């Protein structure tokens with residue numbers, strides 16, 4: 001693998017590739033324009049399932065268009081609701097949860113993820129996570145909400161019992177301007 005750490009979004013995608021095989025279930029917890037939903041759909045294959053959440057109706061419009069172009073529509077379930085309501089929609093174990101937090105770069109910056117609801121969602125994802133499955137969170141501490149999410153998520157995830165979870169935080173300590181960081185919560189396999 002080349003240039004593993006220059007971009008944490010790409011690193012999160014590499015981890016998705018390593019974890020997912022055809023037939024798996026994955027969740028894009030922040031659908032946005034559907035780039036990550038499309039990527040996860042390519043990995044789970046025609047027998048797999050990707051659930052995707054966003055609170056903006058426009059996200060579902062943009063994402064279904066993208067999935068249709070790729071012929072992936074039948075692999076995905078698009079949900080217009082907050083990820084903090086996940087238990088209402090998903091009743092089966094999930095191998096990968098992906099959160100790309102914050103706001104859409106070219107969208108309305110006031111519509112952004114919030115630490116309270118992000119934390120609620122992560123706690124609910126833990127209940128649905130398969131053994132050896134992973135929750136990946138790309139966090140943007142360069143804006144106020146993102147900083148608050150970073151602090152809350154790091155504090156909460158560091159309390160998870162190491163017998164049950166491996167928690168890793170990847171931040172690029174020599175990059176300027178508060179670069180995004182990646183927080184990973186992997187559920188350990190029973191021994």
Ligand code: SAM
Nearest residue numbers: 030031032033034035036054082083103112113
């Ligand atoms: N994954 C996206 C893509 O591939 O284009 C980018 C996601 S963007 C950085 C963050 C998204 O999270 C925004 O579209 C925003 O509407 C959404 N969002 C904000 N609060 C949310 C919530 N409580 N539940 C689900 N999505 C939320």
